[in-house]
Amino acid sequence: MSSILYVHTGGVKTPERSATPIYLASTAAAMDVEVGIYFTVNGPQLLEKGVAEKLIVPKHDGEGAPLIRFITQALDLGVEFYVCQPSLDLHGLTQDDLIDNVKMIGGAAFNDMALDADQVICF
Amino acid sequence: MTTEMAVDQTLDCKGMLCPLPIVKLSKAFKTLEQGQVLLLIATDPGSRPDIEAWKKRTGNELVQQSEEDKVFKFWLRKTV
Numbered sequence: 001m002s003s004i005l006y007v008h009t010g011g012v013k014t015p016e017r018s019a020t021p022i023y024l025a026s027t028a029a030a031m032d033v034e035v036g037i038y039f040t041v042n043g044p045q046l047l048e049k050g051v052a053e054k055l056i057v058p059k060h061d062g063e064g065a066p067l068i069r070f071i072t073q074a075l076d077l078g079v080e081f082y083v084c085q086p087s088l089d090l091h092g093l094t095q096d097d098l099i100d101n102v103k104m105i106g107g108a109a110f111n112d113m114a115l116d117a118d119q120v121i122c123f
Numbered sequence: 124m125t126t127e128m129a130v131d132q133t134l135d136c137k138g139m140l141c142p143l144p145i146v147k148l149s150k151a152f153k154t155l156e157q158g159q160v161l162l163l164i165a166t167d168p169g170s171r172p173d174i175e176a177w178k179k180r181t182g183n184e185l186v187q188q189s190e191e192d193k194v195f196k197f198w199l200r201k202t203v
Contacts, residue, residue, distance in 0.1 A: 002180070023141070023142045024142070026142050026146055027141070027142040027145050027146065027173075029149075030142065030145045030146045030148070030149035030150075030177070031145070031149070031176065031177050031180040031181060032149075032180060032181050033180065073146065077146065077149070
């Protein structure tokens, strides 16, 4: 099976950048591609409990959808979510602050996944 | 007038945008038996390249397609 690893660095200050890696990952999962998203830099902010319900992904006409809709869809389709500890520390977060189904990994595990993936795509 | 082939399931994705048609297609295909045909109706202007990519990656078959008044129809057979 082909695999793609997305790297998501956008946080709550850039809502317009928040959904794209997630829905591309959903699409990949729907194509029977093995897919994960590694949330780093500001990305872990999006996974804090309660945040994605309030974060609106903007549209030009002002009627955006909450980010949680994209996250739920991706998890339902089997997309794996990953974070690493230093990027949580950056925002004063711990794994307990995050939504369920997020896996904690370290830099070595990330590099290993990147080497194994057919493509790594960074946002 | 074109003759339309028999279908086992119809998935109406009119008005839906990327990635919803592909996501819904993937879910619907999991409920089909091998050999069955699904008709996907979509208005997303990116539908055609997306369906081409989807069938290439999943190995399922695009049997027939049409476009009329910006409505795309795809007849897809489950082959894997």
